Amino acid sequence: MKLRRSGRLVDMTNYLLSHPHSLVPLTYFSERYQSAKSSISEDLTIIKQTFEQQGAGTLQTVPGAAGGVKFVPGMDAEEARMILGSLRQKMAAPDRLLPGGYLYLTDILGDPALVQKIGRMFASLFADRKIDLVMTVATKGIPLAYAAANYLNVPVIIVRRDSKVTEGSTVSINYVSGSSKRIQTMVLAKRSLRESSNVLIIDDFMKAGGTINGMVSLLDEFQANVAGIGVLVETEGAEERLVDDYVSLVKLTGVDVKGKQIELQEGNLFDPGRYWRMEEKKKG
């Protein structure tokens, strides 16, 4: 349908936001709105400026016949700090302490708006990596994995603890959990992962890293590559960390069950060089 600039801006914004990391040819928009490519280019400049100004991400333009425009979701460091600050405050409520020093996070992981924000944060942190898939393990990591994958425009695969008939044939591995030192099993549907895929691992919680290490071994089994590892919460002071190169958003630094105290700090996401989008902006 024919649309004026104001209508085009609304519809293009909606379209780009719901097609992140996809290259859209300019002809797609000029046919969709029956408008000249020059007008579409002007629209895109306005959208790009607004997105960057508001920290929503950016538009990348690929020139040439096979070119087009790509929306790359982002989040500036200021917004990330604000979100994580209020998240830590929520997490530190004493009534979250469960027997054994565990934290009740079910309600936090059950808030889709927050989960979307965390997904955008992960997508922003890993925006420059080559990623074909996001992988997580059932159950708690699933919403975070989908949110990140949605912003990265890649599929999700879910590792299970047991095999199910609806998965078809599976590959399973045994691994030793880092904290409890028990042998556990992990299962992945055989046809869900192709050789040489680049996989981003996302999970909600990392203690010693046994579960994540298990996923890394599973990727090895499929001859796939680890493109990155992102966790919502890591616990500090795990004796020996099985995983080195990861990004954490929140660090659990102390749990005092008797005194009902939970201590949380910033994760390693702001370590120099990691939050690259912010660095780049400051330079610019």
Add this chain to the structure above:
Amino acid sequence: MKLRRSGRLVDMTNYLLSHPHSLVPLTYFSERYQSAKSSISEDLTIIKQTFEQQGAGTLQTVPGAAGGVKFVPGMDAEEARMILGSLRQKMAAPDRLLPGGYLYLTDILGDPALVQKIGRMFASLFADRKIDLVMTVATKGIPLAYAAANYLNVPVIIVRRDSKVTEGSTVSINYVSGSSKRIQTMVLAKRSLRESSNVLIIDDFMKAGGTINGMVSLLDEFQANVAGIGVLVETEGAEERLVDDYVSLVKLTGVDVKGKQIELQEGNLFDPGRYWRMEEKKKG
């Protein structure tokens, strides 16, 4: 920051899309952009018209001092039919047949863009109900539940088959699965659901309806109400259906394991009176 109309339209569209079913006071926008309320009203008219024209949903205006504007995500019947048509085509591929007549759907449920669309469809179907929460059972239904909940702006609660220490104290029920007639258990964290909550149940697959019936019993246990039931796929010919009032998007009408044939039809979502948004539009 001060923004001209074009920039405002882009940012307001982004803001409204990421805050569905939330009442935003006009003063919020007029302060955000340092613009007169009359200009903001004109912007909102443009956004509303474009959203409705493109079938993305609508804006509802609530007048008065406590009023504002609310984005209600929607999907017109034409888009829903297109999405479900290509989904059925994908589902009917013979290599999806697993031993026992099960269907391999892992890749379909692993596609976040498709999952988002299905979530918008559910949100559109149940947009006029009073919904406080979306409930599903681990594992396959989780992404669909989050997608719907995100568009409805309500939390998600996940029922499990076993209790975990990180859930705190739980309530569990036993129920009889409709197809296998076996006794199964369902567990929900005690603090995840308040009395009198209105709960939308979302799941990926319904045979006789035993699992969904179990969730209904669980809601009973918590003295909460069923606000609606939505399933991606229902199988036809289940001898006795345990659940009556539900919406299905796809109907599995026949599986011929030997002949490698899968027959799928439209679900009941287009039954008269159900796809209300379409009806309203036709009248208007």
